[in-house]
Amino acid sequence: MPRTPSLCIVVLALSVIACKATEGDASPTNEPDSGTPETPDAAKPDDDAGPAYTLLPSAKAKQVASGVQSTCALTTDGAVRCWGGSDHGQLGNGAPFESDGSPVPVQVKGLTSGVQMIDVGGDFACAVTAEGAVKCWGIDETGQLGTGIAYTDTRTQASNVPVPVKGITAGAVAVAVGASSACAIVSGGNVKCWGLDEAGKLGNDSPKLAGDGLPTFVPPVDVVGISGAVQISVGNRHACAVLATGALKCWGSNSRGTLGIGTEDPYKGIPVDVTALGTTVVSVEAGENETCAILKSGALKCWGQGDDGYLGDGATGIIRHVLLPQDVLGATAGATSISLKGFACAALSGATRCWGKRAEIGTADVDGFETYAPAKEAVGLGTGSQAVSVGAYHACTFTVSGAIKCWGRNGQGQLGNGKPSNGGTARDSQPVSVLSFP
Numbered sequence: 001m002p003r004t005p006s007l008c009i010v011v012l013a014l015s016v017i018a019c020k021a022t023e024g025d026a027s028p029t030n031e032p033d034s035g036t037p038e039t040p041d042a043a044k045p046d047d048d049a050g051p052a053y054t055l056l057p058s059a060k061a062k063q064v065a066s067g068v069q070s071t072c073a074l075t076t077d078g079a080v081r082c083w084g085g086s087d088h089g090q091l092g093n094g095a096p097f098e099s100d101g102s103p104v105p106v107q108v109k110g111l112t113s114g115v116q117m118i119d120v121g122g123d124f125a126c127a128v129t130a131e132g133a134v135k136c137w138g139i140d141e142t143g144q145l146g147t148g149i150a151y152t153d154t155r156t157q158a159s160n161v162p163v164p165v166k167g168i169t170a171g172a173v174a175v176a177v178g179a180s181s182a183c184a185i186v187s188g189g190n191v192k193c194w195g196l197d198e199a200g201k202l203g204n205d206s207p208k209l210a211g212d213g214l215p216t217f218v219p220p221v222d223v224v225g226i227s228g229a230v231q232i233s234v235g236n237r238h239a240c241a242v243l244a245t246g247a248l249k250c251w252g253s254n255s256r257g258t259l260g261i262g263t264e265d266p267y268k269g270i271p272v273d274v275t276a277l278g279t280t281v282v283s284v285e286a287g288e289n290e291t292c293a294i295l296k297s298g299a300l301k302c303w304g305q306g307d308d309g310y311l312g313d314g315a316t317g318i319i320r321h322v323l324l325p326q327d328v329l330g331a332t333a334g335a336t337s338i339s340l341k342g343f344a345c346a347a348l349s350g351a352t353r354c355w356g357k358r359a360e361i362g363t364a365d366v367d368g369f370e371t372y373a374p375a376k377e378a379v380g381l382g383t384g385s386q387a388v389s390v391g392a393y394h395a396c397t398f399t400v401s402g403a404i405k406c407w408g409r410n411g412q413g414q415l416g417n418g419k420p421s422n423g424g425t426a427r428d429s430q431p432v433s434v435l436s437f438p
Helices: none
Strands: 041-043 053-055 061-066 070-075 080-086 099-107 117-120 124-128 134-139 158-164 174-177 181-185 191-195 229-234 238-243 248-253 267-273 281-286 290-295 300-305 321-327 335-340 343-348 351-357 385-390 394-399 404-409 427-433
Touching: 053 099, 061 394, 061 404, 070 117, 070 124, 070 394, 124 174, 124 181, 181 229, 181 238, 191 229, 238 281, 238 290, 248 281, 281 335, 290 335, 300 343, 343 385, 343 394, 351 385
Parallel strands: 061 117, 061 385, 117 174, 174 229, 229 281, 335 385
Antiparallel strands: 041 053, 061 070, 070 080, 080 099, 117 124, 124 134, 134 158, 174 181, 181 191, 229 238, 238 248, 248 267, 281 290, 290 300, 300 321, 335 343, 343 351, 385 394, 394 404, 404 427
């Protein structure tokens, strides 16, 4: 007999980040979020989905960002919703640390309207508010939330609600989140970065020793020699910015040719020009040890670590470092979005195609574990994909209708379709719809 679904609303108790009170600290409260919808719909997707959850009212997406265990979306009215794992507060809704998270979108506390953009990295996320402030939430073990507060034995190294980044209270137009650091574009196109200061990836020319990975707890620092930045991306150990002129600058680790400058120096503590691309760049994406850029022509070029198909050039070498930008096969026009985190996906002429050392490419019928060039279109998306975002083992895209589709591992609910984690082993090899979006 079919199982009769029961209505059960999950109520998440709010917890408080434990910090030592100092002047200027932002201390989250446990007051209910006034932006939480009063009459949400309770729904259960199907008989295999487990218990019912409270769903937010349907809204259209205008951005999606995937992290290691979670995903967040920005709605067309500027609200931020997140779903998936929340052991470090990645959902930003005040749920207790080490909780099971949520397999459906939940409202991020205080970010209910007017948000300009979001990004998600290694278990933390940041947003640019309507006022141009930057707020971040999630893990804070290396200062990646930008509060500038040194740790003490009494301070929890995470925040389950958004907290202000020190010194960026207005004027920010973009934010980019990496594995353990973040950067923002502020007034005049200047760039500020904060978090783990290794391999020069904060771009402020601080002295570094080989292998130095000590965190910093200073407020955001100015990246040297950049103005007129219009787009930015932060990877594991490097970052890049596109200027209004179309020029590209990168800084940080270059041990695998990640900076695209034709050499394999250990790192660059200040931005260097990627001269091979001239002034043709419209956007850039920094990954683990590789970088890709979309050109004005719509062509896609990548460089850095070429192992296991990461660069999409069709080469199958196991240890291969590509020091200068080169073409991605089948992507010489029509690219509008690119995302990298261990594998890569791009929106190409509205279709989503993926490649690299992961099985999470959305087609379910690719032989082998590595895909050396953009694969067949992800199933069920057609040509309606506007932009794609890759997590550690999952990916999501939002369509022209404002819907969000995700695929890959779902052990923490990061696909947002309300299905149970099956002990952390759940996955969907083809795109599934995220609930609370059309």
